[in-house]
Amino acid sequence: MRMTDIQHCEIRPGRLVEWTLDPAAAATAKGLPEDSRPPAYIQESHLRTSRSVREDGLFVPTWIGVCFDLPGRADLNVLQDALRVWTLRHETLRSGFTWSGPPDDEIVRFTLDSEDVRLHREEIGDFTDETALATHLQNRFDTVADALRWPNFIYAAVVRDDSTSVYMAFDHSNVDAYSLQNIPVALHELHAAVAAGRPLEQEPVASYVDFCQAERTDADKIEDSHDIVARWREFIKNCEGQLPNFPVDLGLDPKGELPPQRALCGPLVDADDAAAFEAHCRPYGGSLVGVLAATALIVHEIDGEPVLRTVVPFHTRATSRWSDSVGWYVGGAPVEIPLTEVRDFHGMLENARAALHANRRLARTPLERVLRLLGTDFRPTSPDLYSLVSFLDARDIPGSERWDELKVYGLVRVSYGDRVCVWVNRLHEGLWFACRYPDTDIAHKNLSLYAARLREVITSVARQGYTPA
Numbered sequence: 001m002r003m004t005d006i007q008h009c010e011i012r013p014g015r016l017v018e019w020t021l022d023p024a025a026a027a028t029a030k031g032l033p034e035d036s037r038p039p040a041y042i043q044e045s046h047l048r049t050s051r052s053v054r055e056d057g058l059f060v061p062t063w064i065g066v067c068f069d070l071p072g073r074a075d076l077n078v079l080q081d082a083l084r085v086w087t088l089r090h091e092t093l094r095s096g097f098t099w100s101g102p103p104d105d106e107i108v109r110f111t112l113d114s115e116d117v118r119l120h121r122e123e124i125g126d127f128t129d130e131t132a133l134a135t136h137l138q139n140r141f142d143t144v145a146d147a148l149r150w151p152n153f154i155y156a157a158v159v160r161d162d163s164t165s166v167y168m169a170f171d172h173s174n175v176d177a178y179s180l181q182n183i184p185v186a187l188h189e190l191h192a193a194v195a196a197g198r199p200l201e202q203e204p205v206a207s208y209v210d211f212c213q214a215e216r217t218d219a220d221k222i223e224d225s226h227d228i229v230a231r232w233r234e235f236i237k238n239c240e241g242q243l244p245n246f247p248v249d250l251g252l253d254p255k256g257e258l259p260p261q262r263a264l265c266g267p268l269v270d271a272d273d274a275a276a277f278e279a280h281c282r283p284y285g286g287s288l289v290g291v292l293a294a295t296a297l298i299v300h301e302i303d304g305e306p307v308l309r310t311v312v313p314f315h316t317r318a319t320s321r322w323s324d325s326v327g328w329y330v331g332g333a334p335v336e337i338p339l340t341e342v343r344d345f346h347g348m349l350e351n352a353r354a355a356l357h358a359n360r361r362l363a364r365t366p367l368e369r370v371l372r373l374l375g376t377d378f379r380p381t382s383p384d385l386y387s388l389v390s391f392l393d394a395r396d397i398p399g400s401e402r403w404d405e406l407k408v409y410g411l412v413r414v415s416y417g418d419r420v421c422v423w424v425n426r427l428h429e430g431l432w433f434a435c436r437y438p439d440t441d442i443a444h445k446n447l448s449l450y451a452a453r454l455r456e457v458i459t460s461v462a463r464q465g466y467t468p469a
Helices: 023-031 041-055 076-088 130-144 177-196 208-219 227-238 271-284 287-303 345-364 367-374 441-464
Strands: 002-004 014-021 063-071 095-099 107-111 119-127 153-159 163-171 261-270 307-315 330-338 388-393 409-412 421-427 430-438
Touching (some): 002 421, 002 430, 014 130, 041 107, 076 119, 119 130, 130 153, 227 307, 227 330, 227 367, 271 287, 271 430, 287 330, 307 345, 330 345
Antiparallel strands (some): 014 153, 063 163, 063 409, 261 430, 307 330
């Protein structure tokens, strides 16, 4: 999926319609009993971080979303029915949290019954200017898909005679990138079935809320003597007592306020170069290893760092039961790649493969559980706990071959933060690059250089089998 911010997802004018959870349904949640299933550790960390940053006086939106086209002028009743059916399939969307208050300050779950879920539709009006439409959508998503409110999702459609663009935004606590990638084909199928009056025969989807409980139960079995905790302790020590940032100069003021962010998104290389790069890296583990190796070489060029330390996200959908479930199924693995004794790409591939092989299993244990066991007080001041380098091959996602035709984009909110998040996605069209970074002159120079050099390295490896000097 092409990841970008909302200003760069081919927004076109039209008549805007929005759907949120019906206010009466939302009011029902206030009297619900406690749901004994706890939040996932990653959800709890996300909520506490959002509250901490808000208490520091800064509103930092954390929603992510997806947009795609439907053919022709959509029948709003049909589209609403399809959206409701899809929403009901994913329990996390009707499950929220409250705070118990002092002294325990616990996060308590509640879950709305399926029969109480109703969508409220509002026709906003006609937009003739793309910029005004993008600004309106972003402001609405910021307000509704907010970590510290519930419900925290919103759907929208921009209706035109020739096509209808659908936008869906969720607070990150409910979804991950893999969840977003499955939405376009699911909504297309539901919309077509409702429009044709066909019965909606679908297998039940496993609940992310159940996964939260199971994962937390397993994570709570880990004690501070476990080797996973020891490895994270060593990694954080090597990062001078912090979780890592991207190892180039970002022009940050250590005593300054949280800076605004900037996005850098676009195609990296075409399908032929992506395939050749993958083939070259396959003996070492594939394109993820290749992207990490290239990143290591480049950051050493830029700032002379002796080691690349970063976190690599992996999905935690360990069994097929969770494959179609919407939720935040992500863990992080700490990766350290030594740079000083290696100067060529093949040597760096070896180092990157060894680093991933040694640490990938750590992603199955929530970092937030590990931090508690370490006793380290990471008072969150930024929505991103660490910088990351992510790779995802989306070509097996149903319908992904039509993403370009259907104008499918994954949407990330670019707001405030002092970390760098890099996403490289393999699409049928090639490799897509997206990056969110602090908006400083130095960071812009270095991240632009990183993106340009990453393209050069991948292209050179694909076409010549070696890294340019």
